Amino acid sequence: MSLQPRARIHTANIVANWRAIASLAPDSEAGAVVKANAYGHGAGPVARALRKAGCKTFFVAYVEEGVELRECIGPDAHIFIFNGVEPADMQLVQDLGLVPVMNSIPALREWLSRGGAGKYAVHIDTGMNRLGIRVGDLSELLDLSHTNPPHHVMSHLVDSDVPSDPFNSRQRDVFAKLSAAFPEARKSLSNTGGCYLGTGFEFDITRPGIGLYGGGPTAPEGMEILPGMTLEAPILTVQRASAGETAGYGAEWTFNSPRLLATVALGYGDGFPRSAGNTGYANLGGYHCPIVGRVSMDLITIDVTSAATLAKPGMFAQFIGAEVALEDQARLAGTVGYELVTGLGHRVRRIYE
Numbered sequence: 522m523s524l525q526p527r528a529r530i531h532t533a534n535i536v537a538n539w540r541a542i543a544s545l546a547p548d549s550e551a552g553a554v555v556k557a558n559a560y561g562h563g564a565g566p567v568a569r570a571l572r573k574a575g576c577k578t579f580f581v582a583y584v585e586e587g588v589e590l591r592e593c594i595g596p597d598a599h600i601f602i603f604n605g606v607e608p609a610d611m612q613l614v615q616d617l618g619l620v621p622v623m624n625s626i627p628a629l630r631e632w633l634s635r636g637g638a639g640k641y642a643v644h645i646d647t648g649m650n651r652l653g654i655r656v657g658d659l660s661e662l663l664d665l666s667h668t669n670p671p672h673h674v675m676s677h678l679v680d681s682d683v684p685s686d687p688f689n690s691r692q693r694d695v696f697a698k699l700s701a702a703f704p705e706a707r708k709s710l711s712n713t714g715g716c717y718l719g720t721g722f723e724f725d726i727t728r729p730g731i732g733l734y735g736g737g738p739t740a741p742e743g744m745e746i747l748p749g750m751t752l753e754a755p756i757l758t759v760q761r762a763s764a765g766e767t768a769g770y771g772a773e774w775t776f777n778s779p780r781l782l783a784t785v786a787l788g789y790g791d792g793f794p795r796s797a798g799n800t801g802y803a804n805l806g807g808y809h810c811p812i813v814g815r816v817s818m819d820l821i822t823i824d825v826t827s828a829a830t831l832a833k834p835g836m837f838a839q840f841i842g843a844e845v846a847l848e849d850q851a852r853l854a855g856t857v858g859y860e861l862v863t864g865l866g867h868r869v870r871r872i873y874e
């Protein structure tokens with residue numbers, strides 16, 4: 522069963538990235554965002570490794586993710602549910618000690634009126650216009666939560682991957698001011714990009730996600746972010762193509778000289794983006810091997826002319842990893858690292874190292 526793509530998951534790298542990001546804000550707590558199966562890396566093994574390394578707070582999006590996570594990392598860790606909770610799940614959330622985030626006044630009203638016990642968080646919208654209680658509703662929030670105040674107040678940055686955007690410091694200042702109305706609550710603003718913005722963005726607890734997995738914006742000078750996974754696909758066949766021949770569906774790629782090609786087991790049916798056709802690349806033993814032609818459902822053809830002596834059936838070519846930066850591959854496919862890693866399907870075998 523080895524002729525299928527695999528992702529070697531580097532939990533030690535993920536832990537090292539978490540420590541590096543945590544060290545940027547030594548007076549704050551660093552949490553870890555492990556939603557979407559830890560960005561495709563496997564929520565259980567990743568969270569267990571981080572927990573062992575001392576991480577105490579984890580963030581997921583859905584209640585179901587929180588339930589699974591609780592099972593994996595035991596009763597002591599804090600688990601936040603970004604997207605909140607519906608009435609039918611309130612009991613479950615309370616029994617498991619999950620912390621739901623209230624993203625609107627109606628959501629908070631429902632939680633409180635149904636006797637919501639246990640901790641909860643409140644998300645204040647400081648500019649995203651996505652989730653969160655609006656600035657204009659702050660007095661209603663204070664009235665409502667007067668007898669049962671939130672334990673945690675958070676907001677989310679609009680453009681943290683562009684450090685020069687003045688939106689960042691505007692949101693920081695608005696958040697600092699508004700969240701001061703909840704003196705007992707712990708405050709949280711920064712995702713990975715926010716952690717790289719420097720002083721004033723730390724608050725009490727940070728929420729890095731993509732940086733743990735080796736992607737996201739460029740880390741500050743002197744800080745190294747390691748790959749969270751190595752995505753590899755085995756070579757099925759090696760074939761010669763003459764000048765004038767074409768590669769794959771639609772005959773979109775024409776060879777202008779004789780080339781050596783390898784076809785590997787990986788495709789959009791595995792979540793590797795079809796948009797990487799004719800533009801992305803693999804690495805075989807240190808050699809750059811462009812994707813020629815379209816990405817098929819289960820197959821990709823790469824040009825291995827430069828790695829001719831290495832190209833053998835059964836050899837694995839790297840599509841994400843130390844030689845192929847996640848964000849580089851993603852950019853060539855017209856997307857971002859987030860989408861590339863979260864999109865990888867179950868046919869990609871995860872191997873934990």
Ligand SMILES: *Cc1c(COP(=O)(O)O)cnc(C)c1O
Binds near residue numbers: 556728732
């Ligand atoms: C996903 C998410 C994060 C993590 O963001 P990264 O950019 O991956 O670090 C943090 N906060 C919230 C509210 C999120 O939804």
